[in-house]
Amino acid sequence: MSTTERPRILVVGGGYVGLYAARRILKKMRYGEATVTVVDPRSYMTYQPFLPEAAAGSISPRHVVVPLRRVLPKAEVLTGRVTTIDQDRKVATISPLVGEAYELPFDYLVIAMGAVSRTFPIPGLAENGIGMKGIEEAIGLRNHVLEQLDKADSTTDEEVRRKALTFVFVGGGFAGAETVGEVEDMARDAAKYYNNVKREDMRFLLVDVADxxxxEVGPKLGAYGKEHLESRGVEVYLGTSTKSCVDGHVVLSNDLEVDSNTIVWTAGVKPNPALSRFGLPLGPRGHVDTQATLQVQGTDYIWAAGDNAQVPDLVGRKAGNENAWCPPNAQHALRQAKVLGDNVIAGMRGFPQKEYSHANKGAVAGLGLHKGVAxxxxxxxxxxxxGRLAWYMHRAYHGMAMPTFNRKIRVFADWTLGMFLKREITSLGAMENPREEFYEAAKPAPAPAAAAEDAEKKAKSGDKAEAKAS
Known part of the structure; x- marks a missing residue:
């Protein structure tokens, strides 16, 4: 970390908003005008709309992430967490990956921490649930599902087999519907290579408390999406909540009970809970309360946008909805980040702020290879x-929205190769614990039984000698 007397613009979070806002600021900033510092626990940004395709093996996981240091070469990138913010002193406390926490002064602050999975106190969820917010979870889900097929193919225990081939997905929004569609597609393809596993042996359930x-795509296309998934054998249960999933025994509110090794939780998101420690004004659901200029209410040097911000939807309010707020999606995040970056530069130079206003351009969703709604x-x-046309729209939109030309090329290359080559169905489950085999090979061998008895006798005789001496 460099020391400088130039004004510091501290960007908390290196996700979609943090990355694009920092890029915009660096682009608009004059040489030496300020120092831009980005703090995030990960050294990369994840393009979350591609996580279902990464889980299905349609895109290489490395191509879904963007390395922050490579994309922001003129910024300081600190791998760690901002734990507290002292607004009076304009100082943030940074907790790095290793070592002690330290204080970092700033002049301007951007809050772009994004969101985390929204969970509920359901027994067994923490122990058995699999989220879909990060690339690590997408890779883990892929390996896990393929491992379940391996288990089912090699066991003779019908109960173990049934539990391995039952897959439960909780949440019917974009993340849930896209993930179940992609994973079902992958499992269907993979089953062709197993002697004892067929698609008919598998059971996929999609559960949502909504009706x-x-x-996001409207009631008609939503109904089509439901019918399409059901035509592929996915059981869709609406108006249904999850009551328990202890030891993989899933109990639903409609009295249905199933045993499953795979419980994928995609039931919405909530703002990062760390926001509550920053002393910022928060809305009723924990979002940072901002003006239409993306400035945090009551401040002129703090901005917020994206999933962790409550941003007024000016277009909706002009249409008569006084309580309209911008939804948490990539469409708004990208545009908010650009306005935010411009406003930070304007604020630093003493110019007026620009209000954020954007009319919804629609929504696209992929439900597996060549299947989608738009x-x-x-x-x-x-x-x-x-169908297929909507799937093309889905890929075209997100392919172009993927940050950096480098990653765009790599994603389109993955898709092009996928047209001519068969899907990869290799499970790399050992990635979850890569040192296990080495540890087994390197740990000291247990002493032979005879040697162990001799050592025990010597230890006892030594104890007796010590007792006599005392």
Whole structure:
């Protein structure tokens, strides 16, 4: 970390908003005008809309992440966490990956911490659930599902086999519907290479407490998505909550009970709970309360955007909805980050702030290879697509939205190769504990039984000698 007397712009979070805001600031900033410091526990940004495809093996996991130091060469990138913020002193406390925490002064602050999985106090969820917020979880889910097929193919225990081939997905929004669609697709392809596992032996369940799935694309396309998944053998249970999943025994509110080794939790997100320690004004659901300029309410040197911010939706409010807020999606995050970056530069130079306003352009969702739904807004017209054409729209939109030209090329290359080569179905489950085999080989061998008895006798005789001497 360098020391400088230039003003410091501290960006807390290196996700979508943090990355794009920092890039925008660096682009607009004059040479030597300020120091931009980005702090995040990970040294890379994850493009979350591609996690389902990474879990299914359609995209290499490395191509879904963007290394911060490579993309922000003119910024300081600190791998750690901001634990507290002292607004009076304008100092943040940084907790690095190793070593003691230290204080970092700042002049301008950007809050871009994103969101975490929204969970509930369900017995067994913490021990058995699998999230889908990071690339590590996507890789873990892929390896886990393929391992379940390995188990089912090699066991003769019908109960173990049934539990291995039952997959439960909780949450019917984008993340849940896309993940179950992609994973079902992968499992269907993988089953062709197993002698004792067929697609008919597997059971996929999608559970949501709401009365529909994919609400972002509207009721008609949501209904189509439900029918499509059901046509592929996915059981969809709406208006249903999860009561318990202790030891993989899943109990639903509709009295259905199943045993499963795979419980994927995609039931929404919530703002990063660390926000509560920063002394910022928060909305009713824990988001940072911002003005339309993305400035935090009551401040002129702090900005926030993305999933951790409560940003007024000016377009919705002009249409008569006084309580309209921008939804937490990549479409808004990208545009908010650019406005935020411009406003930080304007604030630093004493110029007026610009309000963020964006009309919804629609939504796209992939439900597996060549399958999807899309709702595109052109003016006041909503164009609804489904099937292969919607899937092309999904890939085109997210392929172009992927940060950096480098990653765009790599993602499109993965897709192109996928047109000619068969899907990879290799499970790398050993990645979860890569040192296990080496540890078994390197640990000291146990002493032979005879040697152990001699050592025990010597120890006892030594104890007796010590007792006599005392």
């Amino acid at each position: 529909k799935i994919l609400p 709702m595109i807004v052109v003016g006041k017209t909503k164009i609804k697509l489904k």
